[in-house]
Amino acid sequence: MKLDPFYLIVDSAEWIERLVPLGVKLVQLRIKDRPEPVLREEIRRAKAACAAAGCQLIINDYWRLAIDEGCDFIHLGQEDLMAADLAAIRRVGLKLGLSTHDPSELETALAAAPDYVALGPVWPTILKEMKWAPQGVERLADWRRRVGPMSLVAIGGITAERAPLVLENGAESAAVVTDITRNPDPEARTRQWLAATAPWRSVG
Numbered sequence: 001m002k003l004d005p006f007y008l009i010v011d012s013a014e015w016i017e018r019l020v021p022l023g024v025k026l027v028q029l030r031i032k033d034r035p036e037p038v039l040r041e042e043i044r045r046a047k048a049a050c051a052a053a054g055c056q057l058i059i060n061d062y063w064r065l066a067i068d069e070g071c072d073f074i075h076l077g078q079e080d081l082m083a084a085d086l087a088a089i090r091r092v093g094l095k096l097g098l099s100t101h102d103p104s105e106l107e108t109a110l111a112a113a114p115d116y117v118a119l120g121p122v123w124p125t126i127l128k129e130m131k132w133a134p135q136g137v138e139r140l141a142d143w144r145r146r147v148g149p150m151s152l153v154a155i156g157g158i159t160a161e162r163a164p165l166v167l168e169n170g171a172e173s174a175a176v177v178t179d180i181t182r183n184p185d186p187e188a189r190t191r192q193w194l195a196a197t198a199p200w201r202s203v204g
């Protein structure tokens with residue numbers, strides 16, 4: 001499995017409907033603190049928009065809803081992983097991405113045999129408070145050596161200008177939230193991301 005080099009993360013189906021048709025091929029729906037019926041509706045809309053655009057949808061956190069709604073890829077953090085039923089996730093064939101922030105988390109993640117591991121925050125992020133200092137691109141190169149051929153996602157403080165740096169240092173994909181969603185022109189910024197990551201994109 002090869003990930004697109006541009007991994008967009010958004011908090012609503014509306015963002016997905018707006019930005020995915022521009023050519024985004026990998027998107028995560030990361031919604032916090034909404035009631036289940038709202039989550040279900042968001043997942044359904046996101047799934048429809050991604051299917052129409054040939055985009056891989058990844059559901060953050062809500063692995064049971066992802067199974068119920070027929071999604072095929074989830075992302076879990078380390079705490080999410082502890083609470084999850086990995087056997088049930090595997091039984092239905094869900095692909096799995098896992099967060100890592102230090103070597104012990106990487107060991108835990110690798111033991112779960114995920115489809116990718118993410119390392120963050122590469123740079124400081126304004127999206128949420130993090131207990132880890134920025135890792136830097138050197139840490140990313142170290143992760144690449146440790147994970148071997150497994151897909152590796154970089155996250156945290158990545159901008160369109162910084163994306164090539166992470167892709168040159170071992171990441172297969174660069175994940176982004178605020179550089180796009182808090183940009184005054186998210187569509188134009190998405191196009192800049194698509195252009196910046198184009199040299200790493202496989203055709204077909």
Ligand SMILES: Cc1ncc(COP(=O)(O)OP(=O)(O)O)c(N)n1
Nearest residue numbers: 060075076077078099118153155175
């Ligand atoms: C691609 C990617 N990497 C890391 C995260 C963070 O996941 P987690 O640690 O569970 O934190 P929340 O995003 O759930 O707040 C992610 N979502 N995606």
Ligand SMILES: Cc1nc(C(=O)O)sc1CCOP(=O)(O)O
Nearest residue numbers: 120121125127156157176177178
């Ligand atoms: C959701 C998330 N997880 C991270 C991790 O390191 O696990 S960093 C992060 C925030 C990414 O947002 P932005 O692109 O705006 O910095």
Ligand SMILES: [Mg+2]
Nearest residue numbers: 061076077080
């Ligand atoms: Mg989580």
